[in-house]
Amino acid sequence: MIRNYFKIAWRNLVKNIGFSAINILGLALGIACCLFIFLYIGDELSFDSFHEKADRVYRINLDVKFGGTEQSVATTSDPLGPTLKKDYPQVENYVRLYSAGPFLVKKSGTIDNTREEKVLFADSTVFEVFTFPLEIGNPKLVLSEPNTIVLSRTSATRYFGNQNPIGQILKLDNNKDFKITGVMKDIPENSHIKAEFFISMKSLNYNWNNFLADNFHTYILLHRGVNPNSFDAYFDQIVKKYIGPELLKAIGSTLDDFKKSGSYFRYSMIPLTDIHLKSKQTLELGVNSDIQYIYIFSIVALVVLLIACINFMNLSTAQSSKRGKEVGIRKVLGSGRIQLMVQFFAECVLLSFFALITALILVIILLPFFNDISNKSLIINNLFSFKFLLFITTLPIIVGLLAGSYPAIFLSSFEPIKVLKGRLNLKGGSLRNVLVIFQFATSIVLIIGTVIIYRQINFIQQKNLGFNKDQVLIIKDAYALGKQAIPFKEEVVKLKGVQNGTLSGFLPTPSNRNNTIIFPEGQIDQNKGVNIGSWDIDYDYIETMGISITNGRNFSKEFGTDSSGLILNETAAKLLGFSNPINEGVNLFMDDKKKIYRIVGVVKDFHFESLRNNIGALCMRLKYNNGNISFKLDAKNDIQSTIKQIEGKWAQMAPGQPFNYTFMDESFNNIYKAEQRIGKISLAFAFLTIFVACMGLFGLVTFIAEQRIKEIGIRKVLGASVVAIISLLSQDFVKLVIVSFSIASPIAYYTMNKWLQDFEFRANIEWPIFALAGLGAILICVLTVSYQAIKAALMNPVKSLKTE
Structure with missing residues (x-):
């Protein structure tokens, strides 16, 4: 039928x-x-589910409100992970990851560098908490010593072909040797952790044991049967026991006074498998959905x-x-x-x-x-x-x-x-x-x-951002120039198709951020402090970026005192409460607290973060930093011809170093x-x-x-x-x-x-x-x-x- x-x-x-x-x-x-x-x-739903212990792994997030600024970040302090394992038996293990940006990598004995972006510092427990299988090496030992490194299979093949890379040396950023101790399988695409190199955390040059500096992605592995919701309540104890004394020491404020002023310091946990789709934090390891x-x-x-x-x-x-x-x-x-x-x-x-x-x-x-x-x-x-x-x-x-x-x-x-x-x-x-x-x-x-x-x-592409992102060429890995950075900038600025250039620590596009707390002179008190972004710039930064000055002046070589000067944006000046901020003195929390910085200028607010966020407080100080070299190109000239000339100058002053560049508008649109x-x-x-x-x-x-x-x-x-x-x-x-x-x-x-x-x-x-x-x-x-x-x-x- x-x-x-x-x-x-x-x-x-x-x-x-x-x-x-x-x-x-x-x-x-x-x-x-x-x-x-x-x-x-x-x-999308499969992200990070391949880890065998995924149901017990949680990342610690941090929410902070201080000095009129709120932040929700995916990073915490370096001692948090070890402290949680030491004080709470519910924690089976922890691992910290630290992103230091791209590295220049080359085999020992060779000249040419390769730019590697997927590089992370990691604790030796990374292979115990996460399921990143090793093809070669003992997971408990490969990152237990300083100056050791583990490569992905793809990276190992790229550098050494079919040879066994164990014991071989890789030189990073032209100045430090790392011994290869392991090779891991390529990390799957559906992982929020994108890494081809893990470097031993013991190799990191860092000011350790500071509960108020939050630069590490911290993950904890709970024992089976532990209720994560119940464990979440212990973070109040951590804040009271460890953060409170640090605050008192740093700004002379008790934790109770800190809370009464409307400020807060809160830790929370997010399941590993929720990070890709549900995390709303900033400072993520990559772009989430x-x-x-x-x-x-x-x-x-x-x-x-x-x-x-x-x-x-x-x-x-x-x-x-x-x-x-x-x-x-x-x-x-x-x-x-x-x-x-x-x-x-x-x-x-x-x-x-x-x-x-x-x-x-x-x-x-x-x-x-x-x-x-x-x-x-x-x-x-x-x-x-x-x-x-x-x-x-x-x-x-x-x-x-x-x-x-x-x-x-x-x-x-x-x-x-x-x-x-x-x-x-x-x-x-x-x-x-x-x-x-x-x-x-x-x-x-x-x-x-x-x-x-x-x-x-x-709307995003057409909006006036408060700076000019068009025809701004960003040279990546400028630190490879070393002492030649300033001469390189001066030589390139002489080229016909280049209008201006600047050396700076930060750019108004996706890049690492550095925050500090700024106080009016002599008022190291949390009620008067402002959480603020702190950028290192040179004399030509404001002009190159096309940022408008609304009060005061730009840094100038004619004023020797500008080495201790600051330029604020309008938001920072408003939060500090100055009626006229010019020549007012301030202290920086992360600097010598006795040093007085004088405000020399105020710039019009510009968008240095995503348009999803309000414009935050920002200060800029005159300080040499070759993290970024940017050049304003003349659109009337042949752009590609100008870039070739710049590349020629680079080859002369940084032989063997890869020449990588992008345009600021492309970098901004990537957000x-x-x-x-x-x-x-x-x-x-x-x-x-x-x-x-x-x-x-x-x-x-x-x-x-x-x-x-x-x-x-x-x-x-x-x-x-x-x-x-x-x-x-x-x-x-x-x-x-x-x-x-x-x-x-x-x-x-x-x-x-x-x-x-x-x-x-x-x-x-x-x-x-x-x-x-x-x-x-x-x-x-x-x-x-x-x-x-x-x-x-x-x-x-x-x-x-x-x-x-």
Whole structure:
């Protein structure tokens, strides 16, 4: 019996090959879209789950409010990890990671350096807490001694080929030798820790045992059975026992006074597997994602699949009039309604199977493109893991039953006498209208959402940041120049295409940050202190970056006292409470507390962090620092020619050192790569959703045209024009799109307004966006309907009115 059902289903599929192809393609697009999203979500949810002890590993976060500034960071002090293990038996182990930026690396005895960015200092326990399997070396010993290093397999092959690298020497930053003691397997892509080199923590030159300096990513491994929520409460004890005395010693304030002033110092834990999607901290080891996108894409996947199923229903019911007699004859010959429903379900499942095959082919073909826009490294094998195989094998049945439910119930309900007498009354218009409204409301939400995402990205790129990021060339790894840094800068500035240059410790783009506490002169008191960013700059920094001075002056070689001078931004001056800050004295907490710095100037606030954040307090002091060399290039000259000249100067003054550069606008835009990826993915899914919805609309207008074929014939005989017929068939659908728009607009506004709340500086949501989305949806609707409407309007009325 089952075999017979599928045999008849195959015959119907071949008989109506055009209809079947459209139906299969619509379902295939919906399924392919769903598979892409599930692959993306599966990868996002898998981050850090490969660690064997992942369920017991937690990272310690820190939230601080002090001096009018709030910070939430992913780093803590160096003694916190050892202290937790020493004082609390619930802690089985700990590991600290320290990011010191990129390193220049070369084999001992060679000249040329390679720039390596994925380098971390780590405690020797890193291989006990995390599952980073070693190919060579003892996990407990490889990082137990100073000046030892562990490489990834890829890095070991890059430097030593197939040779055993153990015992070999790598020179870092041209001045320190490290012995290779281990080789680990490459860390999986779905890890928030991206490292190709682990250096022994004992090699780090650091001012240890300071609870108030927070520069380490600290992870703890709890013993089995320990409740993390209960353990979280112990952090108050840590703050009271260790932070309190440090505060009293540093600023003369008790912890109680510190809290009474509205300040706080709080530790918290986040599970290892939650870091990638749920951490909102700054100073992360890399760029994380957001759990909100998982929820959004999950909904999109289900909605696209539902739309594809709705299309199937509409296309199937559109063919119902052609199968009315078939149903009538089957019923007269004794077929029951259940048998007919099983027959139609069999047809739907068969179509779903072919749609699945088509969808898999589409996924295989388009996977490289999807990887490109989503910044993933998904492979075809991901589709054939156990969870996806289970999903794929059950999908045709689920989709077939879901998509075929309405057509099966609808077609099997025909009364044989009415069907055979030609008095078939096709109902269900209300349900079909609801389905069309659902399709277009979803499409309009996606259109509006995509436009707003791109509008926000454009707002970020066009906003006046308070500094000039255009044509600013940043030379990476400037420290490789050593004492040649200043001569290099002076030589490059002489080039025709270079307007200015600067040596500095920090840039107003993603880079390491250094914070300190600043006090009005003689008031080392936490109630008067301000938590502030502290940058080392030279005489040319302000001019090179195009930052405006609103009060006072820039650093000048004419003033010898500027070595103890400061330049503040407007926010810092306001928080310090100076009516006129020029020549006011201040103390820096992390400096000699007896040294007085005089404020020589105030610059207009500029954005040195993401536009998600308010502009923070900032001070700049005149201090030599070759961390960054930046040059303002003349756009009128040939930029590439200028860069080649700069590279020539670099080769003369830093032989063997890699020449790497970027432009400041590129570096700034990198902050918003996640939003750019989401925008691209949303655009792709919006296009697919609209396309699939149009296929459903095409099916529905076909259905309506078949229902009203005799009416159209009569209207033509009575003199109706082609335009009038097209208008007749289109107006109902335009009304449905207008209803869809009225439903979609508030949903889109609420959703995107909530998304924009993550940005302190954001574009406005304006009514033209909604108007254009609505008009676009109406235009798409009219264009989709027009083909079938014109076809029906041009049909010979003799054919439509003749008796069958």
